[in-house]
Amino acid sequence: MTRTERHRYDVVVIGAGGAGLRAAIEARLAGKRTAIISKSLFGKAHTVMAEGGAAAAMGNVNSRDNWMVHFRDTMRGGKFLNNFRMAELHAKEAPERIWELETYGALFDRTKDGRISQRNFGGHEYPRLAHVGDRTGLEMIRTLQQKIVSLQQEDHREFGDYDARLRVFAETTITELMLDGDRIAGAFGYYRESGELVLFEAPAVVLATGGVGKSYKVTSNSWEYTGDGHALALRAGANLINMEFLQFHPTGMVWPPSVKGILVTESVRGDGGVLKNSDGKRFMFGYVPDVFRKQYAETEEEADRWYDDPDNNRRPPELLPRDEVARAINTEVKEGRGTPAGGVYLDVSTRMPAETIRRRLPSMYHQFKELADVDITAQPMEVGPTCHYVMGGVEVDPDTAAALGGVRGLFAAGEVSGGMHGSNRLGGNSLSDLLVFGKRAGEHAAAYCDTAGRPRVSAGDLAAAVSTALGPLERAGGDNPYHLQQELQAIMGDLVGIIRRESELSEALKRLHELRARVAGVSATGGRRYNPGWHLALDLRNMLVVSECTARAALERTESRGGHTREDFPAMDPAWRRVNLVCALDGDGVRLTRKALPRMRPELLRLFDRTEMSKYLTDEELAEFDALPE
Ligand code: FAD
Secondary structure, X not given: OOOEEEXXXXXXXXXXXXXXXXXXXXXHHOOOOEEEEOOOOOOOOHHHHOOOOEEOOOOOOOOOOOHHHHHHHHHHHOOOOOXXXXXXXXXXXXXXXXXXXXXXXXXXOEOOOOOEOEEOOOOOOOOOEEOOOOOHHHHHHHHHHHHHHHHHHHHHHHHOOOOOOEEEEOOEEEEEEEEEOOEEEEEEEEEOOOOOEEEEEOOEEEEOOOOOHHHOOOEOOOOOOOOHHHHHHHHOOOOEEOOOOEEEEEEEEOOOHHHOOOEOOOHHHHOOOEEEOOOOOOHHHHHOOHHHHHHEOOOHHHHHHHOOOOOOOOEOHHHOOHHHHHHHHHHHHHOOOOOOOOOEEEEOXXXXXHHHHHHHOHHHHHHHHHHHOXXXXXXOEEEEEEEEEEOOEEOEOOOOOEEOOOOEOEEEOHXXXXXXXXXXXXXXXXXXXHHHXXXXXXXXXXXXXXXXXXXXXXXXXXXXXXXXXXXXXXXXXXXXXXXXXXXXXXXXXXXXXXXXXXXXXXXXXXXXXXXXXXXXXXXXXOOOOOOHHHHHHHHHHHHHHXXXXXXXXXXXXXXXXXXXXXXXXXXXXXHHHOEEEEEEEEOOEEEEEEEEOOOOOHHHHOOOOHHHHOOOOOHHHHHHHHOOOO
C-alpha cells in the first residue's frame, strides 16, 4: 500500500483566499483545531489579485448609502435571481466585516476627514468600495495572514507549538473529500512538491477554493482556478446552482497576445475612464437597457457632471453592470468598430492629470507600461471581455453556509458557493462576500463539530482515492493533459462563451461527452516529485464536470439574463426568474433539475417600486406584490 501521511483536525478549510482565511480564523477562535490547505503558495490566491475594492454600505462618502440601497443594487445586478437572504446578510454585515479587518491591521485609503474612503463601481448607486489604491486584495490577504500569525503566536504561548490549533499546508492539493455514509470524514490529497499523499481526517470541511476560469483560454484567472471545490462538492453529493452564469469582465487586456485576458480593473471606469470605439464614439450611451434607463445618463455632459455632483445627475453608462458592458463591447467589435487587436479603447489619459492616474491606478499604470509598452497617462488602453468570475457554485444554506443536497459537515464560502450574486455579480461584492460568508462558514463548521462525533475514513475509500490520484502516472498511452486542456478550453470558449446558441451548446455537450473517456484515461509522464503534468491530469476531471454543468444549464435556460446570453432567446423571461437550475452527479454524468427560488420576504420586496418590479416579475407575482401590506 502506498504511504499516506495522516493528520486529524476538527475543521479542514480548503483554500487560502479571503473566504478560506476568514473561515479558518473563525473556526480557530471557536477553539477548533483547524487546518488551512492551499494548492498555491500561501498568500497567492485570487483574492490577492483583487484590485478595485470591497463593497460595504458604510456611507462614508455619501451618507445616503445604507444596507437597503446595497441590497437593492445587488439584487438588480443579479437580475433578481440572487438568493435574497444571502444578499440581505451580505449587505447588512459587510460594513462590520470591513471594520473588523482594520482591527486586524488593515489600512484602507482615507477620506479627507479620516474615514475609510469609498469609490464608485458599476451598478453601485453610491461610492461604496473600500479600497487600498488598486491593490485592495493584497491588503486583505496580508491582514488576514497577519491575524493568523497572531493566533499562532497565542497558541505558541499557551501550548509551546505555533501549529497547535491552526496550521497551514501550502502547495497541497485536495483531490477527494472522504465520507462516512452521508457525513464528511475528511479530505485526501498530495503535496505538490514531493508528490507524497496526505489524508486529513475531520468531521467538517469548508470549501473555499474559488472559481473555474481556467476552463477558458481568455481569462483573468490563474492556473489554480480549475473548479476543484465545485467538483469535490458534486462528488460528495452536494448540489451546484446557477452554473450557466459566468461573468465575462468587460475589460481585459487584448494585446499583446501573451497577456490577453489579464484584468483591467473597473476602477478605471469608476474613476472617470471612458470607452470609445474605433470611430472615437462613447458608444455605451446606445446600450442602456430599459430596466436601467432611469438611473443612467443620456448625454456625455450629464455623465461627466455626475463625477462632481452625483446627487443631481445620473451615472455614466460605462458604469452599467458588467454583463451589459461586456455585451456592448462584444457587439461593437463584431460590427467592425473595434481596435486593431480586437477590443475597444478605454481612455483615462484625456480625463485626469497624469499624476492622478499614477496615484489612483498605480497597478494599471505599471501593468500597461511593462506588459504592453503603453503609457496610460498619454494613450488609451485596448480592452475586451475576459472570463472572470463564476456566479454558480455550491448550493448552501444562507445563514450557515452548509452545503445542501444531503451531505453533512460540508460548508462552502466565497466564489465556490452559489446564490449570493444571482445571474451577475457587482464588482466589489466578492471581497465583502468572502468576509461575510467566510466568517459564517467557519463559525458554523466549528459549531457542527460539537455534535458530529468522529466519522471514520474507510480503508476501501482511502485505497480508491490513492488509486485515482496515482492513475495518470501508472497509465501509459493516454492523452497528454495539456492537449486535453486546450481542447476543453476551445470547446468552452468557442461554444459556451459570452453569446450562446442552442446548436452550439448541443455541440459543446457532445464534444465534452466525448472528452470524458479521454480525460478518464489521461496519462502523465515522469514521477511524483513536482510534476505539473500530473497535477493538470488530476485537475482535468474537475474542469470537465464543471464545464458540463455550465453547458447543460446554459442549454436548458431559454432566456438571457446576467452572465448568460442566448442569441436565440435574447429577452429576459419572468418565468425563468423563479427558477434555479440545480446540477448533481448521476453516475458519470450530470443531472439537471429545476428548483423554485426562495421567495423574498414582504418587507424586502417593499424596498423596490412597482414599476421596477414589473420588469422582472410574472403577472402572478405582481398580483402578490400589489397585495403586500403597506
Ligand atoms: P481565492 O482567493 O481564489 O482562493 C482559492 C484558494 O483555494 C487558493 O488558495 C487556491 O490555492 C485554493 N485551492 C483551489 N483548489 C484547491 C484544491 N484542490 N486543494 C487545495 N487548495 C485549493 N472582487 C472584488 O470584490 N473586488 C475586486 O476588486 C476584484 N478584483 C479582481 C481582480 C482579479 C484580477 C480577479 C481574478 C478577481 C477579482 N475579484 C474582485 C474577484 C475576487 O478576487 C475573487 O472572486 C475572490 O478573491 C475569490 O476568493 P476566494 O477566497 O473564494 O478564492
